[in-house]
Amino acid sequence: MSYFAAAVARVEGGWTADEVSLRGVTDIEEVADRLRDVEPDADLSLLFVEADDTYLVILRLDEGEDLRIFGSDSAYADESKLGALLIGDLKTSVTSLEDTDEPRAAAGGDDETEQPAADPEADPVGDADLLADLGISAQKLLALCGHEGMMPADVTVEICQVLGCVDEVEELREV
Numbered sequence: 001m002s003y004f005a006a007a008v009a010r011v012e013g014g015w016t017a018d019e020v021s022l023r024g025v026t027d028i029e030e031v032a033d034r035l036r037d038v039e040p041d042a043d044l045s046l047l048f049v050e051a052d053d054t055y056l057v058i059l060r061l062d063e064g065e066d067l068r069i070f071g072s073d074s075a076y077a078d079e080s081k082l083g084a085l086l087i088g089d090l091k092t093s094v095t096s097l098e099d100t101d102e103p104r105a106a107a108g109g110d111d112e113t114e115q116p117a118a119d120p121e122a123d124p125v126g127d128a129d130l131l132a133d134l135g136i137s138a139q140k141l142l143a144l145c146g147h148e149g150m151m152p153a154d155v156t157v158e159i160c161q162v163l164g165c166v167d168e169v170e171e172l173r174e175v
Contacts, residue, residue: 001080003051006156006172008165009039017168019175020047022082031086032067035059048159048169049086050152051076056145057086058159060130068130070094072145072152073122090125094142122146135162 005020018038025031035047047059055076060068071090076083124145128138136144136159144155153173160166 001052001082003049003082004153004173005047005049006169007035007038007045007047008160008163008169009042009046010044011039011042015163015165015168016042017165017172019172022049025082025085028067028069028085028089031059032061035061036064040064046163048152048156049082050156051080051083053151053153055080055083056152056155057083058130059086060127068127070124070126070128070130070141072124072155074125075123087125092125092127094124094126094128094138131159 003022005022006017007020008015008017016039020034020038022031022034025034031047035045038045042061043063045061045064047057049055049057049059051057054073056072057076058070069087069090071077071083071087074087074090074093076086077088077090078084122145124142128141131141132138141159144150144158150158156169157166160169
Protein backbone atom coordinates (compact mmCIF):
# COMPACT_ATOMS: atom_id res chain seq x y z
CA MET A 1 0.00 0.00 0.00
CA SER A 2 1.50 3.33 -1.02
CA TYR A 3 1.52 6.36 1.25
CA PHE A 4 2.51 10.01 1.42
CA ALA A 5 3.61 11.40 4.78
CA ALA A 6 3.99 15.15 5.22
CA ALA A 7 5.06 16.78 8.45
CA VAL A 8 4.35 20.41 9.23
CA ALA A 9 5.89 22.16 12.19
CA ARG A 10 4.96 25.56 13.56
CA VAL A 11 8.03 27.62 14.27
CA GLU A 12 8.60 31.28 14.99
CA GLY A 13 7.57 33.12 11.84
CA GLY A 14 5.39 30.42 10.28
CA TRP A 15 5.37 26.81 9.22
CA THR A 16 7.98 24.46 7.86
CA ALA A 17 7.16 21.23 6.04
CA ASP A 18 9.03 18.09 5.12
CA GLU A 19 8.21 14.71 3.68
CA VAL A 20 8.80 11.93 6.20
CA SER A 21 9.78 8.37 5.36
CA LEU A 22 8.10 5.81 7.56
CA ARG A 23 10.03 2.93 6.01
CA GLY A 24 11.35 0.59 8.67
CA VAL A 25 9.45 2.05 11.63
CA THR A 26 8.57 -0.60 14.18
CA ASP A 27 6.33 1.25 16.61
CA ILE A 28 4.37 4.47 17.08
CA GLU A 29 7.13 6.00 19.22
CA GLU A 30 9.55 5.68 16.29
CA VAL A 31 7.02 7.52 14.10
CA ALA A 32 6.81 10.25 16.76
CA ASP A 33 10.63 10.45 16.80
CA ARG A 34 10.69 11.02 13.04
CA LEU A 35 8.10 13.76 13.45
CA ARG A 36 10.18 15.35 16.23
CA ASP A 37 13.26 15.25 13.97
CA VAL A 38 11.57 17.48 11.37
CA GLU A 39 11.81 20.51 13.66
CA PRO A 40 13.02 19.60 17.18
CA ASP A 41 12.18 23.03 18.66
CA ALA A 42 8.66 23.30 17.20
CA ASP A 43 5.84 24.15 19.57
CA LEU A 44 3.47 22.13 17.35
CA SER A 45 4.14 19.35 14.83
CA LEU A 46 1.61 17.51 12.69
CA LEU A 47 2.09 14.48 10.47
CA PHE A 48 -0.42 13.75 7.71
CA VAL A 49 -0.23 10.18 6.42
CA GLU A 50 -2.32 9.57 3.30
CA ALA A 51 -2.59 5.95 2.14
CA ASP A 52 -3.82 4.74 -1.26
CA ASP A 53 -6.23 7.66 -1.75
CA THR A 54 -8.38 6.01 0.90
CA TYR A 55 -7.07 6.54 4.42
CA LEU A 56 -5.81 9.54 6.39
CA VAL A 57 -4.01 9.48 9.71
CA ILE A 58 -3.08 12.69 11.53
CA LEU A 59 -0.55 12.69 14.35
CA ARG A 60 0.05 15.70 16.58
CA LEU A 61 2.88 16.54 18.96
CA ASP A 62 2.82 19.61 21.19
CA GLU A 63 6.34 20.73 22.12
CA GLY A 64 7.61 17.27 21.18
CA GLU A 65 5.36 15.55 23.72
CA ASP A 66 1.76 14.38 24.14
CA LEU A 67 1.21 12.35 20.96
CA ARG A 68 -2.39 12.48 19.75
CA ILE A 69 -3.68 10.46 16.79
CA PHE A 70 -6.73 10.48 14.54
CA GLY A 71 -7.49 7.93 11.81
CA SER A 72 -10.17 8.39 9.17
CA ASP A 73 -11.06 4.68 9.13
CA SER A 74 -10.12 1.81 11.43
CA ALA A 75 -10.06 -0.50 8.37
CA TYR A 76 -6.60 0.90 7.57
CA ALA A 77 -5.24 -1.09 10.52
CA ASP A 78 -6.55 -4.31 8.96
CA GLU A 79 -5.28 -3.59 5.46
CA SER A 80 -1.72 -2.44 6.06
CA LYS A 81 1.24 -3.00 8.36
CA LEU A 82 1.72 0.77 8.53
CA GLY A 83 -1.98 1.24 9.28
CA ALA A 84 -1.79 -1.32 12.10
CA LEU A 85 1.25 0.47 13.50
CA LEU A 86 -0.35 3.94 13.31
CA ILE A 87 -3.92 3.25 14.45
CA GLY A 88 -4.08 -0.43 15.43
CA ASP A 89 -4.10 0.41 19.14
CA LEU A 90 -6.81 3.08 18.85
CA LYS A 91 -10.03 1.74 20.29
CA THR A 92 -12.09 4.91 20.45
CA SER A 93 -14.53 5.16 17.56
CA VAL A 94 -15.54 8.74 16.86
CA THR A 95 -18.47 8.27 14.52
CA SER A 96 -20.85 9.97 16.92
CA LEU A 97 -20.02 13.06 18.88
CA GLU A 98 -23.10 13.78 20.94
CA ASP A 99 -21.00 15.99 23.22
CA THR A 100 -20.63 18.74 20.63
CA ASP A 101 -23.20 21.44 20.03
CA GLU A 102 -21.85 22.23 16.57
CA PRO A 103 -24.20 21.47 13.65
CA ARG A 104 -23.20 18.61 11.43
CA ALA A 105 -22.48 20.46 8.22
CA ALA A 106 -20.86 18.84 5.22
CA ALA A 107 -17.56 20.18 4.03
CA GLY A 108 -18.28 23.43 2.31
CA GLY A 109 -21.96 23.18 3.20
CA ASP A 110 -24.00 25.55 5.29
CA ASP A 111 -25.06 24.92 8.86
CA GLU A 112 -28.72 24.76 7.88
CA THR A 113 -28.29 21.49 5.97
CA GLU A 114 -27.56 18.67 8.36
CA GLN A 115 -25.34 15.98 6.91
CA PRO A 116 -23.88 12.85 8.42
CA ALA A 117 -20.61 13.69 10.14
CA ALA A 118 -18.83 10.79 8.51
CA ASP A 119 -19.15 8.23 5.74
CA PRO A 120 -21.41 5.48 7.13
CA GLU A 121 -18.96 2.89 5.73
CA ALA A 122 -15.97 4.41 7.59
CA ASP A 123 -15.10 4.00 11.25
CA PRO A 124 -12.98 6.99 12.31
CA VAL A 125 -10.88 6.34 15.39
CA GLY A 126 -8.78 8.26 17.86
CA ASP A 127 -8.81 11.90 18.85
CA ALA A 128 -11.00 13.83 16.41
CA ASP A 129 -10.51 16.95 18.55
CA LEU A 130 -6.75 17.09 17.95
CA LEU A 131 -7.08 20.14 15.66
CA ALA A 132 -9.90 21.94 17.52
CA ASP A 133 -7.66 24.66 18.95
CA LEU A 134 -6.35 25.31 15.41
CA GLY A 135 -9.78 25.99 13.89
CA ILE A 136 -10.80 22.47 12.80
CA SER A 137 -13.40 21.10 15.20
CA ALA A 138 -13.94 17.37 15.58
CA GLN A 139 -17.23 17.70 13.72
CA LYS A 140 -15.57 19.55 10.83
CA LEU A 141 -12.75 16.99 10.64
CA LEU A 142 -15.25 14.14 10.51
CA ALA A 143 -17.31 15.98 7.88
CA LEU A 144 -14.22 16.51 5.73
CA CYS A 145 -13.21 12.85 6.02
CA GLY A 146 -16.74 11.64 5.31
CA HIS A 147 -17.60 14.04 2.49
CA GLU A 148 -18.28 12.12 -0.70
CA GLY A 149 -15.52 12.57 -3.24
CA MET A 150 -12.97 13.92 -0.72
CA MET A 151 -9.72 12.04 -0.92
CA PRO A 152 -7.17 12.10 1.93
CA ALA A 153 -5.04 14.61 -0.02
CA ASP A 154 -8.09 16.90 -0.31
CA VAL A 155 -8.69 16.71 3.45
CA THR A 156 -5.03 17.51 4.12
CA VAL A 157 -5.24 20.53 1.80
CA GLU A 158 -8.42 21.80 3.49
CA ILE A 159 -6.83 21.49 6.93
CA CYS A 160 -3.57 23.11 5.80
CA GLN A 161 -5.49 26.02 4.25
CA VAL A 162 -7.01 26.75 7.66
CA LEU A 163 -3.61 26.40 9.34
CA GLY A 164 -1.83 28.56 6.78
CA CYS A 165 0.66 25.96 5.56
CA VAL A 166 -0.97 24.67 2.36
CA ASP A 167 1.78 26.02 0.08
CA GLU A 168 4.47 24.24 2.08
CA VAL A 169 2.66 20.89 1.87
CA GLU A 170 1.77 21.24 -1.80
CA GLU A 171 5.45 21.93 -2.61
CA LEU A 172 6.26 18.51 -1.14
CA ARG A 173 3.80 16.82 -3.52
CA GLU A 174 5.44 18.44 -6.53
CA VAL A 175 8.90 17.04 -5.78
